[in-house]
Amino acid sequence: xxxxxxxxxxxxxxxxxxxxxxxxxxxxxxxxxxxxxxxxxxxxxxxxxxxxxxxxxxxxxxxxxxxxx
Numbered sequence: 001x002x003x004x005x006x007x008x009x010x011x012x013x014x015x016x017x018x019x020x021x022x023x024x025x026x027x028x029x030x031x032x033x034x035x036x037x038x039x040x041x042x043x044x045x046x047x048x049x050x051x052x053x054x055x056x057x058x059x060x061x062x063x064x065x066x067x068x069x
Contacts, residue, residue: 014038015045 006014014031018024018038028035 011041015041018042019045 014027014033015038017030018027019042021027024038024042025035028038
């Protein structure tokens, strides 16, 4: 099974809705998504980490930072 990817525009819209409503569960249900995905996107947005799907540099940096723990 392959991982589903979302367009950056769609991700931005979902984050915007979640921030405006303050209810990520509602937004997730509205878009038939898991709430954890919406929460992660909002968290990444707040920390200035908005990776683009398939961005190899982001994956490498993320793996590198996780290996330190």
